Amino acid sequence: xxxxxxxxxxxxxxxxxxxxxxxxxxxxxxxxxxxxxxxxxxxxxxxxxxxxxxxxxxxxxxxxxxxxxxxxxxxxxxxxxxxxxxxxxxxxxxxxxxxxxxxxxxxxxxxxxxxxxxxxxxxxxxxxxxxxxxxxxxxxxxxxxxxxxxxxxxxxxxxxxxxxxxxxxxxxxxxxxxxxxxxxxxxxxxxxxxxxxxxxxxxx
Amino acid sequence: xxxxxxxxxxxxxxxxxxxxxxxxxxxxxxxxxxxxxxxxxxxxxxxxxxxxxxxxxxxxxxxxxxxxxxxxxxxxxxxxxxxxxxxxxxxxxxxxxxxxxxxxxxxxxxxxxxxxxxxxxxxxxxxxxxxxxxxxxxxxxxxxxxxxxxxxxxxxxxxxxxxxxxxxxxxxxxxxxxxxxxxxxxxxxxxxxxxxxxxxxxxxxxxxxxxxxxxxxxxxxxxxxxxxxxxxxxxxxxxxxxxxxxxxxxxxxxxxxxxxxxxxxxxxxxxxxxxxxxxxxxxxxxxxxxxxxxxxxxxxxxxxxxxxxxxxxxxxxxxxxxxxxxxxxxxxxxxxxxxxxxxxxxxxxxxxxxxxxxxxxxxxxxxxxxxxxxxxxxxxxxxxxxxxxxxxxxxxxxxxxxxxxxxxxxxxxxxxxxxxxxxxxxxxxxxxxxxxxxxxxxxxxxxxxxxxxxxxxxxxxxxxxxxxxxxx
Numbered sequence: 064x065x066x067x068x069x070x071x072x073x074x075x076x077x078x079x080x081x082x083x084x085x086x087x088x089x090x091x092x093x094x095x096x097x098x099x100x101x102x103x104x105x106x107x108x109x110x111x112x113x114x115x116x117x118x119x120x121x122x123x124x125x126x127x128x129x130x131x132x133x134x135x136x137x138x139x140x141x142x143x144x145x146x147x148x149x150x151x152x153x154x155x156x157x158x159x160x161x162x163x164x165x166x167x168x169x170x171x172x173x174x175x176x177x178x179x180x181x182x183x184x185x186x187x188x189x190x191x192x193x194x195x196x197x198x199x200x201x202x203x204x205x206x207x208x209x210x211x212x213x214x215x216x217x218x219x220x221x222x223x224x225x226x227x228x229x230x231x232x233x234x235x236x237x238x239x240x241x242x243x244x245x246x247x248x249x250x251x252x253x254x255x256x257x258x259x260x261x262x263x264x265x266x267x
Numbered sequence: 268x269x270x271x272x273x274x275x276x277x278x279x280x281x282x283x284x285x286x287x288x289x290x291x292x293x294x295x296x297x298x299x300x301x302x303x304x305x306x307x308x309x310x311x312x313x314x315x316x317x318x319x320x321x322x323x324x325x326x327x328x329x330x331x332x333x334x335x336x337x338x339x340x341x342x343x344x345x346x347x348x349x350x351x352x353x354x355x356x357x358x359x360x361x362x363x364x365x366x367x368x369x370x371x372x373x374x375x376x377x378x379x380x381x382x383x384x385x386x387x388x389x390x391x392x393x394x395x396x397x398x399x400x401x402x403x404x405x406x407x408x409x410x411x412x413x414x415x416x417x418x419x420x421x422x423x424x425x426x427x428x429x430x431x432x433x434x435x436x437x438x439x440x441x442x443x444x445x446x447x448x449x450x451x452x453x454x455x456x457x458x459x460x461x462x463x464x465x466x467x468x469x470x471x472x473x474x475x476x477x478x479x480x481x482x483x484x485x486x487x488x489x490x491x492x493x494x495x496x497x498x499x500x501x502x503x504x505x506x507x508x509x510x511x512x513x514x515x516x517x518x519x520x521x522x523x524x525x526x527x528x529x530x531x532x533x534x535x536x537x538x539x540x541x542x543x544x545x546x547x548x549x550x551x552x553x554x555x556x557x558x559x560x561x562x563x564x565x566x567x568x569x570x571x572x573x574x575x576x577x578x579x580x581x582x583x584x585x586x587x588x589x590x591x592x593x594x595x596x597x598x599x600x601x602x603x604x605x606x607x608x609x610x611x612x613x614x615x616x617x618x619x620x621x622x623x624x625x626x627x628x629x630x631x632x633x634x635x636x637x638x639x640x641x642x643x644x645x646x647x648x649x650x651x652x653x654x655x656x657x658x659x660x661x662x663x664x665x666x667x668x669x670x671x672x673x674x675x676x677x678x679x680x681x682x683x684x685x686x687x688x689x690x691x692x693x694x695x696x697x698x699x700x701x702x703x704x705x706x707x708x709x710x711x712x713x714x715x716x717x718x719x720x721x722x723x724x725x726x727x728x729x730x731x732x733x734x735x736x737x738x739x
Contacts (some may be wrong), residue, residue, distance in 0.1 A: 174417035264522030
């Protein structure tokens with residue numbers, strides 16, 4: 064996956080609570096066999112008129128100031144619902160590399176970090192400040208620095224954030240989880256040998 | 268860790284392969300279910316890196332999301348929708364290439380992954396089980412640690428038989444009281460989600476305990492665990508007991524003979540130790556609940572059928588108020604409307620939440636001797652070929668058809684509307700599925716979540732209805 068180190072970009076405000084993965088990418092777009100090409104249907108129900116297919120001019124990512132957003136500032140419990148990795152794939156394909164909220168659904172959180180997207184949890188007060196910062200539009204970019212765990216809001220205010228140390232290491236270096244795990248092959252084999260002796264029916 | 272342990276702690280600790288200094292764990296995964304929507308990219312990943320499936324027999328592949336449910340459907344090659352057919356063909360080809368067991372659309376065992384896992388005895392107490400599907404939580408009903416994963420993790424499990432995880436927090440929801448007449452496991456779990464909210468379980472594994480849970484059948488426990496993800500937790504658990512063993516005994520993939528005895532002896536050690544503590548404890552008495560129904564676009568937006576559509580103006584939290592306003596606008600409902608005044612266009616009985624034999628029986632008992640309202644299209648989609656056969660042996664298909672319900676072939680169907688079974692924009696359903704999100708059952712479609720009995724009652728009445736009035 065692509066590394067995440069430091070990003071300075073336009074941040075789009077999306078103050079919807081419980082934004083579910085069916086909103087991020089509806090099921091009918093899950094018939095794809097690839098990880099790419101989903102960006103055009105990111106937030107499809109919000110972005111397009113369901114009857115005409117025309118762009119909804121009121122939706123934030125359709126506004127000229129936010130078309131090139133790479134950061135989302137989102138409402139509580141972003142990414143709840145389905146386990147579809149198509150949700151982070153769609154975000155990434157659109158160009159979003161970082162989402163900031165007060166909380167994320169567990170599966171979405173894991174899926175995002177495996178695709179080089181940084182998810183940042185902040186307090187409700189900090190989210191309010193960042194939402195205001197994002198509402199200033201294209202001339203007011205934010206900076207997210209993973210190494211120093213610091214967000215610089217569009218007004219220059221700095222917010223420190225927490226991040227899982229292992230996920231940080233993988234994101235900073237663009238590491239492939241499977242490659243890392245396979246270095247522990249001998250531990251996996253030893254586990255299997257022991258389990259096969261105690262629960263042989265799992266190996267029947 | 269010594270001292271008294273929870274069910275979750277026991278399964279977690281017995282599956283630790285490695286633990287890093289920063290707390291990151293490598294956890295062994297015993298079982299993986301694979302379907303057509305979330306797996307193609309994982310197999311591509313294996314091919315690109317020249318990797319094999321580490322333990323092919325630890326997996327089970329079956330198509331479910333995209334399969335037509337049309338009566339008398341043919342094989343994969345007869346699926347009209349190109350993208351759907353290709354996804355099934357790709358799954359079959361991947362299973363063959365990597366040597367994984369595969370159940371085809373023509374096999375009588377085919378069905379929704381979360382219905383067939385237990386049916387085949389693939390799901391067992393104490394195992395770790397994953398699937399690229401959030402409703403994998405269902406299998407926790409057997410005391411298995413089961414959770415949904417993304418496609419990258421599907422690939423990780425295929426290649427390594429492990430996952431990189433951090434331990435979840437322990438939550439226990441103790442449910443007391445007996446379910447009143449007309450209320451089922453579905454009403455129980457909707458009441459729980461209404462109580463703790465759709466993010467209430469985030470970061471936790473939820474163990475369901477107490478007399479009301481013990482009283483539930485295995486089917487009922489599966490319904491409860493299934494919707495754990497709607498409360499924000501990845502996994503739900505119920506301690507295995509005699510009902511669990513009785514359900515599993517003799518299933519094709521369960522141990523036999525002396526190994527069965529050995530397995531049961533180990534499974535009996537799984538329930539939480541006396542004195543074990545939980546990070547969060549919730550209590551709920553269900554003896555006074557009424558049949559539940561959702562009014563909004565989140566599963567937490569639930570209310571008793573005797574209630575009225577709530578008024579956002581009465582809510583002080585600004586975020587919650589605006590979410591409610593948006594939900595009501597999408598659902599085309601006005602505050603104060605009686606829930607029983609809401610007319611429905613379609614009724615869907617099915618999904619991994621409510622498509623097992625007990626659900627079929629409950630809906631048929633309500634439907635028997637009545638007719639579906641002229642304004643309603645009602646469909647019943649059994650969860651697997653085996654559920655369908657069992658229901659037909661019991662004559663349930665005839666009861667449904669005589670009442671005007673459509674009896675279909677097994678699959679995920681209108682739960683997520685990938686296979687052509689869907690709502691049209693503006694249409695409204697009473698549905699036994701698990702999610703009432705905007706557009707979930709078709710763009711612009713409006714969903715009210717209910718139990719199978721309540722769905723049957725809505726089909727007959729033509730509007731959301733209190734099933735207790737029908738079964739008096």
